[in-house]
Amino acid sequence: xxxxxxxxxxxxxxxxxxxxxxxxxxxxxxxxxxxxxxxxxxxxxxxxxxxxxxxxxxxxxxxxxxxxxxxxxxxxxxxxxxxxxxxxxxxxxxxxxxxxxxxxxxxxxxxxxxxxxxxxxxxxxxxxxxxxxxxxxxxxxxxxxxx
Amino acid sequence: xxxxxxxxxxxxxxxxxxxxxxxxxxxxxxxxxxxxxxxxxxxxxxxxxxxxxxxxxxxxxx
Numbered sequence: 001x002x003x004x005x006x007x008x009x010x011x012x013x014x015x016x017x018x019x020x021x022x023x024x025x026x027x028x029x030x031x032x033x034x035x036x037x038x039x040x041x042x043x044x045x046x047x048x049x050x051x052x053x054x055x056x057x058x059x060x061x062x063x064x065x066x067x068x069x070x071x072x073x074x075x076x077x078x079x080x081x082x083x084x085x086x087x088x089x090x091x092x093x094x095x096x097x098x099x100x101x102x103x104x105x106x107x108x109x110x111x112x113x114x115x116x117x118x119x120x121x122x123x124x125x126x127x128x129x130x131x132x133x134x135x136x137x138x139x140x141x142x143x144x145x146x147x
Numbered sequence: 148x149x150x151x152x153x154x155x156x157x158x159x160x161x162x163x164x165x166x167x168x169x170x171x172x173x174x175x176x177x178x179x180x181x182x183x184x185x186x187x188x189x190x191x192x193x194x195x196x197x198x199x200x201x202x203x204x205x206x207x208x209x
Contacts, residue, residue, distance in 0.1 A: 002161050002164055002165055002166035003164060003165050003166065004165070004166050004167075004168070005162070005165035005166060005167045006167070007167060008160055008162060008167040008169070008173075008177055010177060010180035010181055010184055011184075012184035012187065012188065015188060015191065015192075016188070017181065017184040017185060017188060019152055019160075019162055019181070020162070021160075021162035021163065021165035021167050023165065029162055029163040029164065029165050030163075031150075031151070031152055031162050031163055033152070033181070033185075035184075035185035035186075035188040035189045035192075036185070037151070038181040038182070038184055038185035038188075039181065039182055039185045041152055041154065041178075041181055042177075042178035042179070042181040042182045042185075043178075044154040045154055045160070045169075045174045045175070045177055045178040045181070046174070046175065046178050047154075048154050048155070048156060048158050048174060049158060049169070049171040049174035049175055049178075050171075052158055052170075052171045052174075053171050
């Protein structure tokens, strides 16, 4: 059974790292550590200490995992783009991409939803507007150009 | 020579037959000091090695 000691102290002389246990009576028990062993021991201490903090839940609430980079609206954008591509041949068949883009942008800007949309063009415009992402003629031209 | 220190799950460190109970903050402090000491020792060792190599190469060129 190990004898209890009052404290542990780390010291070093630039070449050797010492971990010393001091008893209440002042007796010192030093142990020399290789740098690699000191780092490993630090890891073991951290690993043992973290569960004692008992703050895992609090940390996860205070620091929610955030995604780095990327497009947070990628799904909505993909949906909107697909509907714009479907709408283009309906509202401006046979026209150039630039003309289709201007036409769609103008229609979307003027669009006011009706309670019961019957035509496929208006239904698509409603769905595009409901996505909630603003889109202008330049962006529509790029979307149609990506086809 | 005292045996290698051992960290136990009840957050104590056994050093040469002595057992030191630690609080989490004491454990983190100890870990920090160990890493600082180890980093310093590694840097000194690398610098010494580089200095020795320089000396050997200089001697070879001479």
